[in-house]
Amino acid sequence: MLHLRIIAPDHCAGDVVTLLREAVGVTHLIVHPGAAVEPAGDLVEADITREAVNDVLDDLLALGLTHDGAITMEPLDTVISDAAVRAEKDAPGDPDDAIIWExxxxxxxxxxxxxxxxxxxxxxxxxxxxxxxxxxxxxxxxxxxxxxxxxxxxxxxxxxxxxxxxxxxxxxxxxxxxxxxxxxxxxxxxxxxxxxxxxxxxxxxxxxxxxxxxxxxxxxxxxxxxxxxxxxxxxxxxxxxxxxxxxxxxxxxxxxxxxxxxxxxxxxxxxxxxxxxxxxxxxxxxxxxxxxxxxxxxxxxxxxxxxxxxx
The missing domain is CATH 1.20.1080 (Glycerol uptake facilitator protein)
Structure with missing residues (x-):
């Protein structure tokens, strides 16, 4: 799995959270309101399966986060969680076969x-x-x-x-x-x-x-x-x-x-x-x-x- 960290400005923070809550393959969603200083906004974190990353990234980029926010990703070597197991089962495909194009x-x-x-x-x-x-x-x-x-x-x-x-x-x-x-x-x-x-x-x-x-x-x-x-x-x-x-x-x-x-x-x-x-x-x-x-x-x-x- 990958860990997503998103700085979401006020005008789209709600859309980011809604998007992640509804997306397949996303779990462990955490929101820190107003935690980000530069750029200013909410700090949103979540874990995501590799095979679900492309669709989620496309939707996040469509919100314009690269202009007044930020998206970072890092691999997770070990995740012990039933929620993570369910997220991987829900996402179509296999993590090893997924290409993260960005x-x-x-x-x-x-x-x-x-x-x-x-x-x-x-x-x-x-x-x-x-x-x-x-x-x-x-x-x-x-x-x-x-x-x-x-x-x-x-x-x-x-x-x-x-x-x-x-x-x-x-x-x-x-x-x-x-x-x-x-x-x-x-x-x-x-x-x-x-x-x-x-x-x-x-x-x-x-x-x-x-x-x-x-x-x-x-x-x-x-x-x-x-x-x-x-x-x-x-x-x-x-x-x-x-x-x-x-x-x-x-x-x-x-x-x-x-x-x-x-x-x-x-x-x-x-x-x-x-x-x-x-x-x-x-x-x-x-x-x-x-x-x-x-x-x-x-x-x-x-x-x-x-x-x-x-x-």
């Missing part, structure tokens, strides 16, 4: 923002990938996969497409189109410096046979990207973040960028092009899988709502 949109918006932190993590991941290629170390390449933050913008593109939020999709594309070139340029400069000073001793990038899977594009490249993208999106919508680590290790986005940079510094342009193609295949596969997962979830939710009788 939460998902805001989370992906944060992860898809081009920031110094995002570019730094992406650059560090590319540098790790390059080191993994130079030293022929699969472990280092896996480390680069885990460090890379690129799944956030890829998920943002999928959410933006399904939700028709062009601002989110643009923000995500912007982060990728600027973040990757910066990371690759920094990695390229580091590789050139290492080669010039003798720190890097490699003349043929394909001699790193332990990590040659990075640039070898095949049918399973797209299959793995689609499967990983589906798992990643499912982990986001179900709030099971532990599965994301497996997603990061499954796809070769950042490693492909690092491999392409090292190959380019050695003048092996064919290998660099293949690595870039691997990068593109993985990103496209993740986005397509994310869109499909969200579209199926939304379709099932609509069918469930259409077949559920009014209480």
């Amino acid at each position: 939460e998902l949109t805001r989370r992906t918006r944060e992860d898809a923002t081009l920031s110094v932190t995002f570019v730094t993590f992406l650059t560090l991941a590319c540098l790790l990938a390059a080191v993994g290629v130079i030293t022929d170390s699969p472990v280092t390449v896996v480390g680069a996969m885990v460090v890379g933050p690129e799944f956030g913008p890829l998920a943002g593109i999928a959410v933006g497409f399904v939700r028709r939020r062009l601002d989110l999709a643009r923000r995500s594309v912007y982060a990728l189109l600027l973040g990757f070139p910066v990371a690759m340029v920094v990695t390229g400069l580091a590789a050139v410096l290492g080669e010039a000073t003798g720190t890097v001793d490699i003349t043929d990038v394909t001699s790193a046979d332990q990590v040659d899977f990075i640039y070898q594009v095949g049918p399973f490249s797209l299959v793995v990207a689609i499967l990983a993208g589906a798992a990643g999106m499912l982990s986001l919508v179900s709030a099971k973040s532990a599965a994301l680590v497996g997603v990061f290790i499954s796809v070769t986005t950042v490693p492909a960028a690092g491999y392409a940079v090292v190959a380019a510094t050695l003048g092996q342009w064919r290998v660099a092009a293949e690595s870039t193609a691997q990068l593109a295949v993985n990103m496209v596969g993740i986005v397509v899988a994310g869109v499909c997962v969200l579209a199926v979830h939304r379709l099932l939710a609509r069918r469930r709502a259409a077949t559920t009788p009014d209480l």
Whole structure:
């Protein structure tokens, strides 16, 4: 379940309380009249099942609470209450299958923002990938996969497409189109410096046979990207973040960028092009899988709502 905390101004406080009392899946309703100072109003609290959140949020937002009030939500790990059990039974669907669209949109918006932190993590991941290629170390390449933050913008593109939020999709594309070139340029400069000073001793990038899977594009490249993208999106919508680590290790986005940079510094342009193609295949596969997962979830939710009788 989730805990709702609402600051309701005087002109709509009664409507908020009525809405929550009548909504399916809402329980533990508490009202503190005049408790809120900034913004001023009543403090209204309630617990709500995940599968009922979207409808309740839509109704609350229709009251204009974002303009002169506030809505906050936080997950509840343990709720011991018969009323909570009844609320979950009354709400259609299963909590693990529910997508809280506002939460998902805001989370992906944060992860898809081009920031110094995002570019730094992406650059560090590319540098790790390059080191993994130079030293022929699969472990280092896996480390680069885990460090890379690129799944956030890829998920943002999928959410933006399904939700028709062009601002989110643009923000995500912007982060990728600027973040990757910066990371690759920094990695390229580091590789050139290492080669010039003798720190890097490699003349043929394909001699790193332990990590040659990075640039070898095949049918399973797209299959793995689609499967990983589906798992990643499912982990986001179900709030099971532990599965994301497996997603990061499954796809070769950042490693492909690092491999392409090292190959380019050695003048092996064919290998660099293949690595870039691997990068593109993985990103496209993740986005397509994310869109499909969200579209199926939304379709099932609509069918469930259409077949559920009014209480």
